[in-house]
Amino acid sequence: MAKKLQVVSNTWAIRFSFQSLVALLVAVLVIGAIYLTGESEQLLEEEDDHEVTKQESGKNESSSSRCEFFSGKWVFDNNSYPLYKEQDCTFMSDQLACHKFGRKDLSYQNWRWQPHHCDLPRFNATALLERLRNKRLVFVGDSLNRGQWVSMVCLVETSIPNKELKSMHTNGSLITFRAVEYNATVEFYWAPLLVDSNSDDPVNHRLPDRIVRAQAIEKHAKYWTDANILVFNSYLWWRRPKMKVLWGSFESPDGIYKEIEMLRSYEMAIKTWSDWLEFHVNHNKTQLFFVSMSPTHERGEEWGRSVDQNCYNETDPILKEGYWGSGSDPDMMHIVEDAIDGLKMRGLNVQMINITQLSEYRKEGHPSIYRKQWEPLTEEQQSNPSSYADCIHWCLPGVPDVWNELLYAYIFGYDRLKTTVEL
């Protein structure tokens, strides 16, 4: 695979100099947006910049309390966080660089996730790179997953000061970060609905009429089936009441199109995905993860603001334990849970990285208005900043770094240690 990656025609392979970084940022700005409106859908302005874009054991409180990585609380900790500096990450995305784009309150960078009854292991970039030696870690999914990938790249690449020893290149839907000394890659593959769809172009996917081939995945899967660690997600692109499903191919004139209730179509796609994993992934070699829904913060009234407010102007997390807003759909999460349970019965382990609840608390963690605007703002927008605030993606350094700390804990099997090791 390394050979293959080297011979494929890169749109760019970079030995970083400042000029090449600037050139790259300019060259690869791409605008894409999808709009989701209505009760079950949020305004999602999804701008695709393909610019290239972060102890030790379980502590028990009582003999019966078991560590749950996903339930806990946020603790302000400006000694240990952020795990890297925004300006130090060579591959930071302008969509996520909130400080660079004018955000003044920076405490969103300083929160540590404290699970109940245990601590997360400390993220050690060198240990992860060692683990990934001669291996591929591939994220597959939408722009939220891409944000987590950027976070992961920042977390590991800041430990490699020598610019000669790291590179980034894109090839179609696949973007590859390479740690040269380790022959390790951390990759992102664009597949916002996991299965085939008319939104698969990594650049031009801004289509009003979304069509999904709920039973076809191999077009994507062939690029990542042999990876050593796979991290999937797919959620926001499904948030509309119905989906148009196609039986047959996009090219063939006799394809059958049918509008189907969204949950049903999601279930079909998740089944296609899980069947693929069951029959095509080498169970011995591959670690599998699914990152649960990333919540949005569009409705201020849900956390005690007025109806017209969203994440704009928010500077603090929600402290009420168990807070859950309408931006997360439990039914969709259950579909994934059921598929994962089914795979487990058939001998394949997929670990859910359950980020939904912990991210629900972080209404202040989104870029809001502090990100690159790909189109000039209208006067009307300027007079009402909430109207163009991004309450979907996440600032970096920030919340996705914690998702990666959780992923890290599972990659190293800390979840298995947690009941046996005591502090």
Ligand SMILES: *[C@@H]1O[C@H](CO)[C@@H](O)[C@H](O)[C@H]1NC(C)=O
């Ligand atoms: C931790 O669990 C052990 C039993 O597994 C118990 O003896 C010990 O008291 C517990 N420690 C604390 C701090 O609760």
Ligand SMILES: *[C@@H]1O[C@H](CO)[C@@H](O)[C@H](O)[C@H]1NC(C)=O
């Ligand atoms: C995710 O974690 C939250 C908080 O612990 C929990 O309430 C929820 O049931 C979990 N969901 C899944 C699918 O594991």
Ligand SMILES: *[C@@H]1O[C@H](CO)[C@@H](O)[C@H](O)[C@H]1NC(C)=O
């Ligand atoms: C950390 O936060 C505390 C309380 O806000 C503040 O007094 C201190 O200066 C901060 N330290 C750093 C290193 O930012």
Ligand SMILES: *[C@@H]1O[C@H](CO)[C@@H](O)[C@H](O)[C@H]1NC(C)=O
């Ligand atoms: C990080 O991991 C490396 C390689 O396993 C190890 O040598 C180093 O001591 C670790 N650093 C910390 C701070 O634990």
Ligand SMILES: *[C@@H]1O[C@H](CO)[C@@H](O)[C@H](O)[C@H]1NC(C)=O
């Ligand atoms: C480099 O890593 C790839 C996996 O990404 C592996 O197939 C290849 O054998 C590795 N090269 C060497 C020289 O080990």
Ligand SMILES: *[C@@H]1O[C@H](CO)[C@@H](O)[C@H](O)[C@H]1NC(C)=O
């Ligand atoms: C990468 O480029 C090669 C051609 O150089 C092509 O065959 C391959 O399909 C591309 N991969 C992706 C993921 O687009």
Ligand SMILES: *[C@@H]1O[C@H](CO)[C@@H](O)[C@H](O)[C@H]1NC(C)=O
């Ligand atoms: C996986 O490991 C088992 C037991 O070690 C072995 O029998 C099986 O052939 C392996 N499967 C593959 C696909 O390598």
Ligand SMILES: *[C@@H]1O[C@H](CO)[C@@H](O)[C@H](O)[C@H]1NC(C)=O
């Ligand atoms: C934003 O916060 C500032 C300072 O707290 C306040 O003056 C302003 O009215 C707020 N704007 C909105 C739209 O909530």
